[in-house]
Amino acid sequence: MKKNFKLLMLAVFVAAASCSFTTKSFEDPDKDKLLIDLITYVLEKGHYDAKQFDDSFSEAVYKDFINNVDPIKRYFLASDIAEFEQYKTSIDDQLLAKELDFFNLVYSRLDQRIKEAQTYYPEILDKPFDFSVSEEINVDYENLPYASNKKELKDRWRKQLKYTTLSTYYDNIEDNLFKIENEEDYTPKTKAQLEADARETTLNSFNDNYSFVNDLERNDYFAVFLNSVVTQFDPHTNYFAPPDRDRFDLQMSGRLEGIGARLQKQSDYIKVVEVISGGPAWRGEHIEVGDVILKVRQEDETDPTSIVGMRVDDAVKLIKGPKGTQVTLTIKRVDGTIEEETITRDVVEIGETYAKSAIIEKEDRKFGLINLPAFYFTMQDYEERNAAADVKKEILELKQQGMEGLVLDLRNNGGGSLRTAVDIAGLFIKEGPVVQVASNGKRKEVLSDRDSEIVWDGPLVILVNDASASASEILAAAMQDYKRAVIIGSKQTYGKGTVQNLLDLNQWLRNNDMGDMGALKLTTQKYYRVNGGSTQLEGVKSDVVMPGRYAYLDIGEKEYDNPLPYDKITPANYSPYDGYIDYESTIKRSNERMAKSAELKLIEENAKWIKQRQDENVVSLNLEAYTQAIKDREQYAKRFDVLEDYQSGLNFKSLPKELGLIEIDSTLGQNRQRWHKNLRSDIYVEEAVSVLEDLKLNNIRQGSLAKIKD
Template sequence: MNTIFQFMKRHYKVLLLVVLASIGLWSFIPKSTSSGDPEKDKLLLELLTFVIEKGHYHPAAIDDKLSKGIYTDYIKALDPSKRFFLQSDIDEFAKYETLIDDEILDKDLTFFDLTYTRLMKRMEESKEYYKDALSEPFNYTVNEEINTDYDKLPYAKNVDELKEKWRKQVKLSALSTLVENQKMQEDLQKDKGKSVSEKLQEYKKKMGTKLTPELEKKFLDNLEKTKNDLPKSYEELEKSSRESTLKSLNEYFGVIKDLDREDWFSVFINSIASQFDPHTSYFPAEEKERFDVSMSGKLEGIGARLQKKNDYTEISELISGGPAWRGKQLEAGDIVLKVAQGDKEPVDVVGMRLDDVVKKIKGPKGTEVRLTVKKTDGSIKVITIIRDEVEIEETYAKSSIVEKGGMKYGVIYLPKFYIDFENKDKRDAAKDIALEIERLKAENVQGLVFDVRDNGGGSLKTVVDIAGLFIDKGPIVQVKSANGAVEPLPDMDPRIQWDGPLVIMVNEFSASASEILAAAMQDYKRAVIIGSKQTYGKGTVQNIIDFNQFVRGSNVGDLGALKTTIQKFYRINGGSTQLEGVSSDVVMPDRYAYLKMGEKDTENAMPWDKIDALNYTTWSKTNNFDLAIANSKMRILNNSQFKLIDDNAKWIDARNKENVYSLQLEKFKQHQKSLEDANKKFKVLANYTNDLKFRSLPYEEELMQKDPALKLKREDWHESLSKDIYVEEAVHVLNDLNKGGSKELTSKVKKEQIKS
């Protein structure tokens, strides 16, 4: 989940206290450190405990209880599926279960060094286990099974037991691939008489979305390559399934190989930080940089996403509008072999860590980078790119227009409450939302749907500014500090950007700043909140504290930063959103309704509490507010599609609790078939269309004429909106807010209310 922040000035006292007290830390700064240097790790431990003690909202005591929590979380993080450590290792580690707190205070790395060294040894040994298991055909007639509920399973008592664990795990993976390949081959034989266009249409339908030209070309190329293929024998398919599993595991261990001691120490540090609350965490230097990019939506570089494939770095995607995209020479699928800075000699990056390759390719705006790449046709090409500022379009707000019953409405989707903390003149969500509202008003829309589903939060200032677009003046949220002081954060601007009907869409992944917006609009009765039973339930405020500020002038290297909880926020009615989230005015069934994924399901979450309410005046300009909610509830109650979604959610919950799988081919196939049969009735959910037509605003239609990638993204979004029953219901609510709903439905609602 993304976090929400106050600007530095809001808690300068906390920071000042930390900085002043940090003078005592200088005696612990090592003279010189390098990656993986124990002295640097000791300094990190010192800084972590010091900053948490001075800056955390409610720091826990560093005692045996904390030590036990760290021990449990850390060991689980190192070996979640219990495929590396032996029980003898755990017995040896367990001696430190109540000693970690003492080691932290003494800056003693004995426990970490022991577990890190042992993990590296066990991982190296494990490579032989899976390779041996996959070297010979599996016997799928043996009646055996595997339990994947790793939390409840014991560690292996000896190497033979551990090898058996690996054998069963890779057998399950290979079996799953084998059954899938057998089914694919059967389908290919059935499709022999079909034309290429028929096959393409079926593939598009199966994918459930508009295909990119690249995916369509790949599908057609694959058809061409396989059109004369003869059916493969069982032996060939079985061998292929093992080779596929081997390749996946080799790639996994290739990624693991890229991690160094410093990366694993970050795991240990975060096992300590998470004991204070789920949102206190350590950011190593690279992670901090990625976080900043995610918050601002901007970076300086070439505008390409990279991924690791064995020892190679592959271009996975070009960011629309970026310098690589504009240059039209670099393509998705290209393999980066060398990187050169300007006119300097190129550096071979084959086998290099992905993070290190990224560092070499990224750089300041206006500088030159030369990439030696292997193209998909096998040719080698040197591509020169001038770095520039890249905007990650998916980060930003976007809007669409939809018409229903002669009424025109706007839909605004906000993926996060972004802001550039370094430059207030750059884009931020509040400015962009205000602009989108003005553009929608110019199109004479009569209602707004504001979609913050899956929005994990962002800037606190930004959400206050956005909420202020919909009301006159008044408080938006209350913030409580560790000393008990409560500060209301008000909208001081009397201007109302939008005073018409408003619906806010949320789900169980709407968190933090999303919950502040939904809660404020609900308390003011300014908007109808529709979505999941409740939002995520994160009612805390975090701040980023850069560790490097405490060691300026030393050559210690980049120490990263700590994201730590410094405040809690409360609704203007006094209630907290912590754990309980925001309850929707209209609850709509969704696929994940019964799974445990909220703040209340996390370890060490802070408790719910309440403070005094503020004085505020509820909105009085919305007609038919209660009636629109009642009508919506009745529609959902009588909607067969929503009933099916709820049935699907229950089915997913039941499936999520299944942990035992047969490793016998026929039994596995029978189980898969029973799942397919049970799931058949839910397949119609993917084919649902709401008959609403969505279109971009005029300014964006002009942009799309010059940017085919943007055009494709918007077409995909509009297609997904046209299949979205939740957006459809939001539009219905806007209709009711505008018209008052049908008399027939209103009558039904009144009867239902009388019954209840």
């Protein structure tokens, strides 16, 4: 993937943070070999476009694995790389022979270099930095050569730590000046004290993060290696170690069974960082943010298990459990008191994962807006909960409130279930094909809406941006091909036109005594629009283009290594929607408005400026120059303040069903207030409403639809 690493304080730990987590704490070469055997077999037999294991494949794996474990070149030396290169073209042979010489060498050397690095940063941070000297750091890590020796490597660490500390030092200076001016009893700190405070902050951050790094095991890095292999087939084929598979299930369903809290490891302790609204811990007021969990006891146990010093994933495994079971936690409160809390586990739904809606009021007219963050569904039972059923409910409630047009917001929706995309499309058309799916480049299948019911037959606008991907693109493309909706947003969407299936690797094993082998998310199909075109790489082109702040950044499928190519197939048999009488002219009028929009011109200028800033790779470590650069950016950024202050004049309200929930859930109320505030300054939603006003319905057509529904 093309990358521009603008990494600051935590950059050294990017590789660690991307690792998968397993629960085995010992090395098991036989399991590793079995995993390689399973994965290579499934890839060769099941991938949509299986690749040859050859020298070029080997070189790609070699490059990606080293980059994944040391992305900013703060561990390996040039001599290490020279030693690794003996395997550059033989990794394919090793995979076929189930040999791990390359992985073992890189892992053992990385482990050695990480331990060495842990001696660098405390020593460097023990002495004050001189921010008066003229010095720079180059953050273009991708093109940075590896350090030739330890002295050079240590100097890179010095610059990185100085850069991190400089950022905090600058903030400390600004905070000190503010308190001098606004707090009568404040005792000003000297520059030396402020610099020492900044170094201490950096030291604490690196200590916390090395606590995380030190919890990583060989299996974690082996999962990174396996992903370096499988992503050569395409960027969406991934290996999931067992806990990662659970996270994927949560991401797809938006729900889990447990106590309803987010946990994070700080030093040796497991700390509560969020209590999920509506969950059992929240309902019973058992725990609060800041509490530390010391011990966990299951309902069938007499002695609790201490989780002090435990990996956070292992602690979570003990705390979560099936609905209806109980767990007793020994908790250290923020005030230092220690108490026991018994919590009955339940299904916990992550509310912000699900569809939400608002009534839009413009003068005496009402419109509806549904925000859909993902195409979710319950993995075990589609009918239990899915995005399509939820969207349908929201539409019906909005209709009861008298909405005259609907905005479906798919911005930043990365996709999810293919079936939900088809089902949601069916809410807006009588029946017909929605998407075409091809397997192994040969046969194709047409997925259709076969339900003649139309839940919403009025004006429809769909909002998209560069991050709208996969199932979002399926839905937007279908509505565009049918001319059922006007698509407003970025020049094109993400461009992911492939379908993945999650395969449990354990299904190929009998009498497995090596533990859970995890799962492989495998690209098995490509999907195509009903007009025969692919969204792969090309995305969906908006009818009305409204570039966002990140319009010029490298976002999308085309920025990955190894994407599948764009192609076309024959169109499906479908008839465009004829419920509008001025579809094309409405799009034309909207584009004309946008061409004259001063706000949109400013947004585009802001996008170009953001791109320019992203491309700046050299940063001064001199306080005066660093400060001046910040002041210059702040001064230039003021020209964009008008965008934050912009008010559309639209009013947004929650549905009656939600108002009752807000009365008992202050967190939900705060979330909705923030959302409505952002919507009032959202120029994209404002234009969507204008388009809804412009779209005129064919009354004869609508009358016939009503008869069909009756």
